Amino acid sequence: MRKMTADVVVIGGGSTGAGVVRDAAMRGYSAVLVDRSDLAQGTTGRFHGLLHSGGRYVVSDPGSATECAEENAILRRIQAPAIENTGGLFVATPGDDPAYGDRFLAGAAATGVPAAEISVAEALRREPRLNPGMIRAIEVQDGSVDGWQLVWGAVNSAKAYGARLLTYHPVTKIDVADGGVRAVHCYDQRRDDEVVIECRFVLNCAGPWAGQISEMTGLPPVPVVPGRGIMVAMNHRLVNTVVNRLIYPADGDILVPIHTVSVIGTTDSKESDPDHLPIPFDEVQQMLDAGEQLIPGFRRARAVHAWAGSRPLIKDDRVAASDTRHMSRGMAVVDHLERDGVKGLLTIGGGKLTTYRLMAEHIVDAMCEQLGDERPCRTAQEEISYDQGGHLYTVTHRLADREADRLGDQVLCECELVSRRMFTRLLSDQPVSTLDDLRRQLRVGMGPCQGGFCASRAAGVAVSEQAVDAERASGLLRLFLKNRWIGLWPILYGDQVRQTALDYWIYAGTLDVEHLPVPEQEVVR
């Protein structure tokens, strides 16, 4: 057993936890971030990649619209490399109510969301694949954002301020005694060891799993209902601008160009278990129909991957949800001092990735208030440092990088232009990673072939770099193939069937991956 002490333990390495741990560390608290798996593996890694301009909320939720517009500008400044300045369009397609555009423009003006109507001809000039029958188009300042880059940037910043990060440390128990939180118990999966972190404060940022965490306190549990949404990534950037339907927010009304793909989303349905989120055939069909409405011929384009994420919705009558003076729109906070008479514990639900920094500010403000500290937030002022510099992301950056080093290095993943050196550098920083952990940061295996050509190379390089032995490498390869398949089989049609057949040919046919010596225990992390 290991013992640690900290002012605050943040549970959950999604965007909320990452924002909070950075904020707390910058205000001088000693902080530990724990997650049961890798960073941003839950909801934060399973959205469509939209950095909201606020446009989506100008009619339905004006407060959120203003927050989004302000935070959008802040994030572009402090986390530029995680963000692509795609711009956004709201388009009314044939059959949509043209009058909604007037409400939209009035709402935008009232909420401070920059928006301007452009002609249909201009919209088609910018995005020639758009439905030529569209009736109105309004430009906004949407962007796309890489959730993994966002979270890793924030956590690395927190670490620079002394915060500690414990991934693959599921929480097993939270000690509550004498009306306050005392310690968090975790299990270190990699070292097979128990870790006890004595602390004054616990921020439960576990998102859809926050209900499960709350059960570990012995207090009345906080009911959290996962709201599942599916996303389908198309193999190409069918648009280079975020395209939204100019309608009251609905399902399948956003298409986001991010990295090499464009992502359509999303749906919303209640689930009981955030670890088992199906991608039903009829919802995929619904996304394709929605895509067809925005872009005629969408169904004939190639889909490359699908995933489901879950929004964490707190359902607790005793909670004053998003209208407390502390909190951000769409965010729900259970203050356990108010609810249960227990000091040092907040449970957070809801929220939006675009406003993650502001949410963190409010949460840490609430913590400071309870602790009686006056420590102002500085997260909006300080830029987060990234290896790649301080510029906004551009989709062509890796082409330029590989042009520069192609004579001196190998390309491990041709689809996403990941060099061997990129891979080995991250592997040496994070040697206990799975191939999926590395994938989320490098995009290795995320392109058209979905790892068909690069996954075995990556496994081999990991052995040669002495990060793992052949048995673990083979287990990691098996895990990677199994995980890729989860997002492939629901969208197997068109050219992706052909690709998948080739991948089977390579892995089963040529490499016979099924008949590698059987591992004693299947690698799961």
Add this chain to the structure above:
Amino acid sequence: MSRDAIVVGAGLAGLSAALRLAKAGKSVTLVAKGPGGLGLSQGTVDILGYTPERVTAPLDALGKLSADHPYAQLGADAVAASVAWLRDELGPELLAGDPASNVHLPTAIGAIRPTALAQPSMLAGNITGGRRYAVVGVRQLKDFQADLIAGNLARSSAPDGGTVSARAAWIDLPARAGEADPSGLTYARAMDDPAFAERFADAVAAVAGDCDVVLLPAVLGVKRLGVWREVAQRVGRDVAEVSLQPPSVPGIRLFDALLAKVKAAGARHIQGSLVTGFASEGDRVASLRLAAAGGPRDLACSNVVYAPGGFESGSLGVDSYGVISERVFGLPLTATDARDLIGPDYWASQKLFAVGVTTDDKGRALGPDGPFRSNLYVAGGLVAGAERWTEKSGDGIAVATGVRAADAIIAGGAA
């Protein structure tokens, strides 16, 4: 001018059919969109590798397959004869072995894979208990990760039950000066120069150490056969090529050799043309429509051997609603709804890839009431009933169905 046969597809099935027909004196046109599937394959000839247990005597194991497997209709004798015919046509420099027994060759991730016929350059890799293997990788060649391969072989038992000893070593030898990332094919082309092959062999000899067999990436020459012998001689030990993921140099060797034989036997070869449609006369296919420069072109034919491959080539496809179809003829398939044929478990059987066309005993595509057309034969990956990649059965099916179609035409099966 109407030819005796148009063969569509330049994979193992189409090339086998075209060669057999041309050698029998038939006028043959071979039409292909691309260079076929051999360059994507492991470059050996599988008959049956798993049932799902490891198979050592593939012909004997054919009896364990279900009645709707292509081999059940073909029968072991026809499979054996077809594969032996191909081996003898290609000769001992390209294919060796006995269709009745499998060899067990290492793969480029260190699994031990059964196959029936292999190239002679691979045979020393037949994993045998008690032998010591050195896996020698080339730093510049990313598709042969020697440490992973050796590590996995070392923790395997040989199919004969013995223990395997394996270790990895690396050489540093660019295929072309200043190139950090050449493909296996680039190495193979470099190896066609005897001077480079010598340098390669010397580098391997320097690191091979104490071992019985040196396992090397399958890049030992593409035009020039027998480079492996020179390397073995210079290294002073047995060497064996291990097939890589595409581009497959051993597969390209088989493709080049078969295509040369098909042409030498008098067949006409149209490459780069996609078959887009057909016309019928009565119960016969009268002509095929080809996409060609300047516009479509119709080729009249007496018989068609249709061997375009399956899902991997796009001949079979699934649309966004989950409907499976065959691209050119709209042939009846064993299933048309993909939804229940693909499941969430990667390691489970994916029945989609066994969907295809059923045939009569001559190899003609079947419709609901007998042959779809009286002169339309199908061969290879389009034939229903096999999960080729997991079974390791695709090559045997391709050769045997290609030969079956050719023999039916030679016998004057259709007018």
